[in-house]
Amino acid sequence: xxxxxxxxxxxxxxxxxxxxxxxxxxxxxxxxxxxxKTGEKILKDLLLxxxxxxxxxxxxxxxxxxxxxxxxxxxxxxxxxxxxxxAYFLDSEIRTVIDIGGQDSKVIKIxxxxxxxxxxxxDKCAAGTGxxxxxxxxxxxxxxxxxxxxxxxAVPQNINSMCTVFAESEVVSLIAEGASKESIAAGxxxxxxxxxxxxxxxxxxxxxxxxxxxxxxxxxxxxYLEEKLxxxxxxxxxxxxxxxxxxxxxxxxx
Amino acid sequence: xxxxxxxxxxxxxxxxxxxxxxxxxxxxxxxxxxxxKTGEKILKDLLLxxxxxxxxxxxxxxxxxxxxxxxxxxxxxxxxxxxxxxAYFLDSEIRTVIDIGGQDSKVIKIxxxxxxxxxxxxDKCAAGTGxxxxxxxxxxxxxxxxxxxxxxxAVPQNINSMCTVFAESEVVSLIAEGASKESIAAGxxxxxxxxxxxxxxxxxxxxxxxxxxxxxxxxxxxxYLEEKLxxxxxxxxxxxxxxxxxxxxxxxxx
Ligand code: SF4
Numbered sequence: 001x002x003x004x005x006x007x008x009x010x011x012x013x014x015x016x017x018x019x020x021x022x023x024x025x026x027x028x029x030x031x032x033x034x035x036x037k038t039g040e041k042i043l044k045d046l047l048l049x050x051x052x053x054x055x056x057x058x059x060x061x062x063x064x065x066x067x068x069x070x071x072x073x074x075x076x077x078x079x080x081x082x083x084x085x086x087a088y089f090l091d092s093e094i095r096t097v098i099d100i101g102g103q104d105s106k107v108i109k110i111x112x113x114x115x116x117x118x119x120x121x122x123d124k125c126a127a128g129t130g131x132x133x134x135x136x137x138x139x140x141x142x143x144x145x146x147x148x149x150x151x152x153x154a155v156p157q158n159i160n161s162m163c164t165v166f167a168e169s170e171v172v173s174l175i176a177e178g179a180s181k182e183s184i185a186a187g188x189x190x191x192x193x194x195x196x197x198x199x200x201x202x203x204x205x206x207x208x209x210x211x212x213x214x215x216x217x218x219x220x221x222x223x224y225l226e227e228k229l230x231x232x233x234x235x236x237x238x239x240x241x242x243x244x245x246x247x248x249x250x251x252x253x254x
Numbered sequence: 255x256x257x258x259x260x261x262x263x264x265x266x267x268x269x270x271x272x273x274x275x276x277x278x279x280x281x282x283x284x285x286x287x288x289x290x291k292t293g294e295k296i297l298k299d300l301l302l303x304x305x306x307x308x309x310x311x312x313x314x315x316x317x318x319x320x321x322x323x324x325x326x327x328x329x330x331x332x333x334x335x336x337x338x339x340x341a342y343f344l345d346s347e348i349r350t351v352i353d354i355g356g357q358d359s360k361v362i363k364i365x366x367x368x369x370x371x372x373x374x375x376x377d378k379c380a381a382g383t384g385x386x387x388x389x390x391x392x393x394x395x396x397x398x399x400x401x402x403x404x405x406x407x408a409v410p411q412n413i414n415s416m417c418t419v420f421a422e423s424e425v426v427s428l429i430a431e432g433a434s435k436e437s438i439a440a441g442x443x444x445x446x447x448x449x450x451x452x453x454x455x456x457x458x459x460x461x462x463x464x465x466x467x468x469x470x471x472x473x474x475x476x477x478y479l480e481e482k483l484x485x486x487x488x489x490x491x492x493x494x495x496x497x498x499x500x501x502x503x504x505x506x507x508x
Contacts, residue, residue, distance in 0.1 A: 103420070125379070126419035135419065164419045165380035165389065166357070 001058045002050065003254075005247030006042055006073070007082065008035045008066030011102025011130060012214055014241050015042035017050040017057075018248035025050035026241055035066030043072065059251035063243050065103075075254065080108055080119050082246030087210050088114025089249055090236060095206040098196060098225075098233070099242070100215035102130040105196060107203045120203045126164040128195030130215045135164055136188045139171045140181050147185050148220040154182035156190045167191065186220070193224035205229060212239040255312045256304065257508075259501030260296055260327070261336070262289045262320030265356025265384060266468055268495050269296035271304040271311075272502035279304035280495055289320030297326065313505035317497050319357075328508065334362055334373050336500030341464050342368025343503055344490060349460040352450060352479075352487070353496070354469035356384040359450060361457045374457045380418040382449030384469050389418055390442045393425045394435050401439050402474040408436035410444045421445065440474070447478035459483060466493040 002024070006015040009031060017025040027045040031038050039062070047054060059074040063082040067073075079099075087094045088110060097108040104123035111117050126132050130144070137144040157179050161167040167188075174184055192215070209231060211222055216239045226233050238245070256278070260269040263285060271279040281299040285292050293316070301308060313328040321330040333353075341348045342364060351362040358377035365371050380386050384398070391398040411433050415421040421442075428438055446469070463485060465476055470493045480487050492499070 124415075125417050131419060161378075163379050164417075165385060166378075 003251035005244040007243035061247040061251035086242035086246030099213040151186035157183040157187035257505035259498040261497035315501040315505035340496035340500030353467040405439035411437040411441035
């Protein structure tokens with residue numbers, strides 16, 4: 001038997017099939033206008049990619065921002081819990097999860113059983129989230145996925161404004177004044193690292209630290225954060241699926 | 255003899271000529287790219303409008319965001335102090351000044367002599383400032399000056415996001431879902447009133463309350479704020495010049 005976890009994020013939606021031991025299929029799609037349709041599409045694609053039948057699935061668990069909207073699920077669970085379970089499954093030594101998604105950021109502390117013992121979430125302010133980087137990449141005529149690569153090796157330009165709106169104006173002025181895209185991109189990644197650092201500082205950091213969410217696939221940002229924290233931060237190419245994995249594991253154990 | 259006060263704001267720059275008793279000339283200009291040039295132009299226009307000569311001016315005092323940049327001034331003074339002095343001059347019964355400008359908002363408490371006894375300023379977050387309304391007016395294809403008029407009489411649409419970036423997306427979705435411009439405009443003014451209310455709540459409000467800054471010229475927003483606070487709020491068509499007036503008075507008494 002299998003279980004399925006679906007994480008409907010504000011920007012990207014992820015799904016995985018779990019066989020009780022490991023993830024055997026994964027799907028990621030932009031959430032788009034209709035989280036419901038996206039959720040249905042993810043289910044279909046997962047069955048296809050996993051080569052399994054709907055009746056081999058013992059449970060489907062949804063998490064994330066849009067988790068309330070799916071009609072075909074057995075259970076919905078908060079992202080916080082799912083991230084805890086997912087991270088612990090990936091590496092049982094993880095005690096802190098930093099998750100930066102398209103529109104929010106969270107720091108989650110888990111104990112040696114994978115239970116969430118503390119967390120802090122920012123979903124009120126676009127600064128320090130993927131949305132900040134999206135707006136800024138746009139102002140720089142870059143794709144968000146290019147930021148780290150472009151910035152690599154550059155001396156970060158100081159960005160004074162933490163606010164996305166004010167920082168965007170600052171970037172436009174910096175370009176007009178002749179600052180390089182490379183240094184501005186580096187400065188913007190540093191700005192997100194700083195904002196994340198202040199979120200982490202409120203919860204306190206406990207080793208091992210895992211970096212998840214879409215923004216984690218940003219090597220330079222990870223490095224800036226490591227420098228600020230003075231520790232090694234782990235991530236994985238499965239980092240974006242952490243919530244979905246946690247949901248699938250919870251589903252398997254229903 | 256006369257004195258001149260110049261308030262170089264982030265969006266609008268204001269100047270007044272003071273004769274020791276009253277304001278005899280006033281000028282307002284967009285700050286634009288060069289606060290220095292704008293300051294020079296304001297000085298020239300003030301002399302012209304006041305029909306006075308440069309050597310009849312005993313002192314020029316600058317305030318506001320760009321106050322450090324002018325070379326021809328005798329003194330620079332913070333906006334907080336100038337607003338206190340300006341408000342007290344306008345009406346010596348004023349004890350609280352709410353100032354919402356293009357990029358910041360402040361609440362200033364003054365005593366019965368016009369001295370500042372407490373204040374709180376938000377210049378870090380675009381929400382609750384003129385910038386928020388600017389971004390939103392743009393999303394609604396309206397001029398910022400039309401918001402109050404368009405919104406008058408409409409039932410305010412609830413805007414969930416306080417953040418300018420997230421609220422902009424919300425407005426775009428609301429339009430797509432068929433919500434009326436009128437109700438969205440009303441909801442946006444209510445959002446600024448709410449944000450201002452939470453700033454005021456931290457300082458505490460003391461009668462009389464004066465509303466100044468560019469955003470004060472927004473009757474519906476003033477009314478929403480009065481409803482939330484349960485008190486009458488005063489304003490004046492000179493409200494935008496409050497900082498400049500304070501600066502000029504300080505200059506006159508040098
Ligand atoms: S600081 Fe800027 S990005 Fe953050 S909530 Fe305020 S407007 Fe939004």
